[in-house]
Structure formats: C-alpha cells, structure tokens
Amino acid sequence: xxxxxxxxxxxxxxxxxxxxxxxxLCVVLFLLDFVxxxxxxxxxxxxxxxxxxxxxxxxxxLVLLAKLMRKFLQRDEDYYDKR
Amino acid sequence: xxxxxxxxFLPFFLASILLPWFTGxxxxxxxxxxxxxxxxxxxxxxxxxxxxxLMGFELALIHADKLSLLFGLLFHLAAILAFIFSWxxxxxxxxxxxxxxxxxxxxxxxxxxxxxxxxxxxxxxLSSAGLVMMGGQADSRNAGLxxxxxxxxxxxxxxxxxxxxxxxxxSLAFDKLSLDTLAGVLIFLAxxxxxxxxxxxxxxxxxxxxxxxxxxxxxxxxxxxxxVYALARSFAGTEILIxxxxxxxxxxxFYAVIENDLRKVLAYSMINQLxxxxxxxxxxxxxxLNGAVAHAFADVIFKGLLFMSMGxxxxxxxxxxxxxxxxxxxxxxxxxxxxxVGAASISAFPLFSGFVTKSMVMLAMLEQGYPxxxxxxxxxxxxxxxxxxxxxxxxxxxxxxxxxxxxEAPWTMLLAMGVSAVLCILIGSYPExxxxxxxxxxxxxxxxxxxxxxxxxxxCFSALAxxxxxKRGLYPPELRSINLDxxxxxRRLLPLVAEALVRDMRAVRAKLYEGFTSLVQKMPRKxxxxxxxxxxxxxxxxxxxxxxxxxxxxx
Numbered sequence: 001x002x003x004x005x006x007x008x009x010x011x012x013x014x015x016x017x018x019x020x021x022x023x024x025l026c027v028v029l030f031l032l033d034f035v036x037x038x039x040x041x042x043x044x045x046x047x048x049x050x051x052x053x054x055x056x057x058x059x060x061x062l063v064l065l066a067k068l069m070r071k072f073l074q075r076d077e078d079y080y081d082k083r
Numbered sequence: 084x085x086x087x088x089x090x091x092f093l094p095f096f097l098a099s100i101l102l103p104w105f106t107g108x109x110x111x112x113x114x115x116x117x118x119x120x121x122x123x124x125x126x127x128x129x130x131x132x133x134x135x136x137l138m139g140f141e142l143a144l145i146h147a148d149k150l151s152l153l154f155g156l157l158f159h160l161a162a163i164l165a166f167i168f169s170w171x172x173x174x175x176x177x178x179x180x181x182x183x184x185x186x187x188x189x190x191x192x193x194x195x196x197x198x199x200x201x202x203x204x205x206x207x208x209l210s211s212a213g214l215v216m217m218g219g220q221a222d223s224r225n226a227g228l229x230x231x232x233x234x235x236x237x238x239x240x241x242x243x244x245x246x247x248x249x250x251x252x253x254s255l256a257f258d259k260l261s262l263d264t265l266a267g268v269l270i271f272l273a274x275x276x277x278x279x280x281x282x283x284x285x286x287x288x289x290x291x292x293x294x295x296x297x298x299x300x301x302x303x304x305x306x307x308x309x310x311v312y313a314l315a316r317s318f319a320g321t322e323i324l325i326x327x328x329x330x331x332x333x334x335x336x337f338y339a340v341i342e343n344d345l346r347k348v349l350a351y352s353m354i355n356q357l358x359x360x361x362x363x364x365x366x367x368x369x370x371x372l373n374g375a376v377a378h379a380f381a382d383v384i385f386k387g388l389l390f391m392s393m394g395x396x397x398x399x400x401x402x403x404x405x406x407x408x409x410x411x412x413x414x415x416x417x418x419x420x421x422x423x424v425g426a427a428s429i430s431a432f433p434l435f436s437g438f439v440t441k442s443m444v445m446l447a448m449l450e451q452g453y454p455x456x457x458x459x460x461x462x463x464x465x466x467x468x469x470x471x472x473x474x475x476x477x478x479x480x481x482x483x484x485x486x487x488x489x490x491e492a493p494w495t496m497l498l499a500m501g502v503s504a505v506l507c508i509l510i511g512s513y514p515e516x517x518x519x520x521x522x523x524x525x526x527x528x529x530x531x532x533x534x535x536x537x538x539x540x541x542x543c544f545s546a547l548a549x550x551x552x553x554k555r556g557l558y559p560p561e562l563r564s565i566n567l568d569x570x571x572x573x574r575r576l577l578p579l580v581a582e583a584l585v586r587d588m589r590a591v592r593a594k595l596y597e598g599f600t601s602l603v604q605k606m607p608r609k610x611x612x613x614x615x616x617x618x619x620x621x622x623x624x625x626x627x628x629x630x631x632x633x634x635x636x637x638x
Binding site for chain 1: 542546548
C-alpha cells in the first residue's frame with residue numbers, strides 16, 4: 001500500500017462523464033415540469049421551473065452571503081486560546 | 084405483569100454502575116443488554132403507570148402514552164447503534180457515562196410529572212457534560228465545562244419554573260403549559276436552551292466538535308430530542324415556536340457553509356433540522372406534530388450516521404478539518420458510501436428517510452397559511468443539501484486528495500453505520516414502518532408524482548449551483564479558521580469585561596490603601612503607644628453596644 005492509490009475520480013474523463021450525466025438529469029427534471037401536471041397550493045408554485053430556479057438561486061445566494069459573512073466573522077483557529 | 088412495573092431507565096442505571104468493572108467483550112456485551120432487552124420489553128409490554136413517593140410528593144415515574152413510547156423506542160434504538168459504534172475503543176468510564184446518559188433520556192420521556200423530569204434533566208446535563216470532557220480533543224475539558232454551565236442554567240430555569248408553576252396552579256403534571264405565566268416562560272426557556280433556540284445555541288457547536296468519535300453520536304441522539312419531546316408535550320400549538328423554528332432552519336446554514344470543522348458543520352445542521360421539528364410543534368396540527376416527531380426519529384438515525392462517518396474519519400485521520408481532508412474515498416470506500424446514504428437522507432431525497440418526515444411539516448406549514456415561512460423552510464431544505472448533503476462528503480472523501488493512506492473504518496463502526504443506513508432507506512422506502520407508531524392519526528401520503536418531482540428539482544438544481552460555483556472558483560475554500568458565533572459573548576466578551584472589572588477594582592483598592600496610609604501618617608502621633616486599660620476597653624465596648632441598641636430600636 002506504499003504507492004499512491006489510483007481512484008476513479010483521478011481520471012478527469014470519469015469526472016466529465018459523471019458531470020455530463022448530472023447535467024442531463026437536471027435538464028430532464030426541468031423539462032418534466034412541462035409534461036407533468038403538478039398539483040399546487042400556492043400560485044407561484046405552479047410556474048414551470050419554480051423549484052429548479054428556487055434551488056439554484058437559493059444556493060448561490062446562500063454561498064455568496066456566507067462568503068460575505070467571512071469578512072466579519074472569520075478569525076484564526078487559536079483565537080480563543082490566545083489573549 | 085412484572086415487566087411493566089420496571090421503569091425503563093432502571094436497567095440503564097444499573098448497567099451504568101456495573102460497566103466500569105467489566106472489560107473487553109464482556110463490557111461490550113453488557114452495553115447492549117439494557118437497550119436490547121429494554122427495547123423488546125417496550126415493544127411487547129408497553130409500560131403503564133409507575134409511581135413512587137419522594138418527600139411527600141407522589142411522583143409519576145412512568146407515564147406512557149404514544150408520544151413517550153415513540154421517543155422511548157427511538158432512544159433504545161439510538162443507544163444500540165451508538166454503543167456498537169463505540170466498541171472500537173476500550174474505556175472504563177465512557178461507556179458507563181453514556182449508559183447513564185441514555186437512561187436519563189429515557190427516564191425524561193417517560194416522566195409523568197415535572198419533578199421527575201427535572202431530576203432526569205439534571206442527570207442528562209451531568210452525564211453528557213462528563214462525556215464531552217472525556218472527548219480527548221485539545222479543548223475538551225473546557226468545552227465540557229462551558230457545556231455544563233449552559234445546561235445547569237437550563238436546569239435552574241426549569242426548577243424555578245416548576246416551583247412557580249406549582250405555587251400558582253398546585254399541579255406538578257408534565258402536561259400542557261402556557262406562555263401567559265412567568266412559570267411557563269421559564270420552563271419554555273429551559274427547554275429552549277436544550278433545544279438550541281437561536282441565541283441559546285452556543286453550546287451545541289462547541290460541545291459536538293469536542294466530543295470523542297462515539298461521544299458525538301450519543302450527544303446528537305439524546306439531549307436535543309428530549310427537548311423536542313418536552314416542547315411537543317407542553318407547548319404544542321404555541322405560535323411563537325413557528326417563527327423560532329423558521330429562524331433555526333435558516334441562520335445555521337450560512338455558518339455551515341463557511342465552517343471548517345466538519346463535525347461543527349454537522350452541529351449547525353443539527354440546529355437546522357431541529358428548526359423543522361420546532362416549526363411542526365408550533366403549528367400544532369396532527370399532521371405537523373406527527374411530522375415533528377417523525378422527523379426527530381429519522382434525524383436521530385441519519386444524523387447519527389453522519390456523525391458516525393465523521394467519527395470514523397476522526398478515528399483514522401485524527402481530525403475532521405475540511406481544509407486538510409479529501410480523497411478518502413480511496414482508502415475508506417465503505418465509510419464513503421454509508422456517509423452518502425446519511426447525506427441523501429438528511430437532504431430528503433425520495434426513498435430516503437428525510438423525505439417522508441420533513442415533508443409533513445412543510446405541507447402543514449402551507450395548510451396553516453404561512454407561505455413566507457414555508458419559503459424559508461424551502462430555502463433551508465436547499466441549504467441543508469448544500470452543506471450536509473454535498474459539503475460533508477465532498478470535502479471529506481473527494482475534493483483534493485491529501486494523500487492519506489489510512490485503513491477502512493473498523494468493522495464495529497461499519498456495522499453500526501450499516502444498520503443505520505439500512506434503517507434510513509427502510510424508513511424512506513416503507514414509511515408505514517414509522518407512520519404506524521406516530522401518536523396522532525393522519526392519512527398522509529408522502530409519495531406522489533408532484534412531491535417527488537419538485538423535491539428532485541430542488542435538490543438537483545441546488546447541486547448544480549454547487550458545481551457551477553466550484554467551476555467558477557466562487558465557492559469559498561475550506562480554510563483553517565473559526566467563525567465568531569454567539570459563544571463569543573461568553574468566551575471573549577465576558578472574560579474581557581470581568582478582567583477589566585478586576586483591574587479597575589485593583590486600582591481602586593490601591594488608591595484607597597494609599598489614601599489610608601497617608602491619612603495614618605498625617606495623624607498626630609502619641610509619643611509612645613500606651614495600651615488600653617481594661618476599664619477603658621470596657622467603656623468603649625459598652626458605648627458600641629449602646630449604639631447598636633439604639634440603632635436596633637430605631638430600625
């Protein structure tokens with residue numbers, strides 16, 4: 001076990017293959033909105049692609065805001081140890 | 084029936100006393116006896132009522148209904164899994180404390196009156212604080228003390244609330260309470276500390292990251308779920324809980340994105356999951372309450388599984404810092420797959436347990452007419468996938484290979500994780516297994532085309548956001564750092580204020596001393612000190628006593 005193990009994801013082609021599968025899954029899920037008649041309780045829920053758009057935008061906002069938080073809240077690891 | 088008269092916590096307490104005297108496989112076997120036998124007993128002969136009297140009070144040690152039975156069973160199951168997970172390590176006192184901890188949680192959920200609840204509440208605090216202190220991490224001892232302070236405070240609030248409540252109502256029943264009285268508010272806050280309400284949550288991230296690998300699994304199962312149970316019993320339908328819960332689902336996910344210690348990320352995600360339960364309790368409808376307790380059930384298993392997988396990483400690599408991990412899927416493939424099952428469950432993928440439990444709370448939220456809060460929960464659902472579903476496995480097992488050449492987790496850990504993973508999938512795929520135990524009757528169907536499709540869309544496009552941000556280099560890298568949270572107030576501000584106060588007091592004292600000595604020096608001195616005569620002394624004493632007498636007469 002001394003030499004470095006080769007993993008599936010060390011090969012960029014495998015990563016590409018996984019990503020391509022994932023992208024096509026997203027496309028299919030998005031397109032299904034136009035085929036399937038969803039039942040809904042709220043008006044805006046009925047907009048095609050609402051959940052997809054919400055998920056994407058929510059996560060981008062989440063990450064960007066969290067990055068902004070770092071500016072104010074980030075400290076060194078030993079912050080509480082040293083005084 | 085003999086069995087029904089034995090309080091379910093008793094075997095745990097007895098085993099807790101016995102465990103330090105055993106070693107090796109005898110000890111490991113003994114760990115399983117109370118939860119396995121107790122669990123079977125609960126299933127076969129649900130307890131009814133056991134009373135005892137203490138100092139003139141009639142205590143209802145056991146009061147079992149469907150709600151307490153569900154949590155009782157859950158805690159037995161959680162104890163079995165966590166004890167198997169802890170088998171890798173030989174320790175004299177850790178299993179004993181864990182056993183006391185599990186027993187106290189079980190005692191608390193079967194408590195029929197507030198005094199019994201208080202006793203188990205304090206035992207929970209003490210045993211789990213000991214567990215944190217034994218964590219073996221650099222800061223475990225201090226973290227354990229901070230944890231203890233928070234929970235002692237919770238206990239004091241609970242006790243004062245109970246006493247006030249007893250004085251006002253003459254009742255000690257552990258039942259519905261209201262926020263209209265001070266007593267209710269005090270008890271509410273006591274539950275709130277244990278349930279990690281916003282601003283009261285500092286202990287949770289602090290303690291979980293400092294516990295041992297198995298300690299964190301125990302901690303994640305019991306304390307907060309006892310609080311959820313207590314809230315469901317006493318404050319179901321209290322509207323403010325809906326808002327508290329919605330905040331709990333949202334704010335921790337921001338912290339989770341930038342937190343480096345992956346077990347702290349899990350602690351933040353614990354607050355997020357508790358938020359869903361608190362929302363359900365606040366809504367108070369049968370569907371919402373079922374959702375809250377079902378989600379508590381599912382959460383104990385999938386969060387336990389996630390803590391186990393990070394515990395395995397901690398055990399093999401010595402830390403859980405995202406900045407220094409990566410590529411472990413090569414050396415720990417089984418742990419990786421099991422962690423992914425936990426990640427899929429907490430993210431509520433169809434066929435995994437979170438999907439069939441969280442959705443009840445979401446639906447109830449809409450049915451009761453809170454669209455804005457529902458959007459917050461939807462945001463939190465996307466966020467939980469982002470940090471717990473993707474971030475945890477990605478940075479631990481994939482991302483950049485840090486060249487770790489470690490062994491796969493020991494088989495005992497794999498066994499505990501494997502059983503947990505199977506349970507996650509079983510509950511997710513056959514929800515009736517869990518639904519039949521739920522305390523309220525509803526006819527909820529989690530699986531229909533709309534629900535499955537919208538959930539898949541939400542999750543996949545959240546993942547797409549992760550991929551996109553990563554490719555554009557916008558995703559914040561894992562950095563060796565900490566983030567300021569509410570604990571700053573008592574770990575930094577409070578000591579600073581106290582130190583400043585002490586400094587000022589010292590200065591004042593020095594000034595006073597200086598003034599006093601200069602005063603003494605200025606006093607006209609007698610040429611030589613002549614000792615007081617006895618008559619002189621007697622006279623002075625008499626004067627002082629007379630003065631005291633006058634004062635006391637005037638007063």
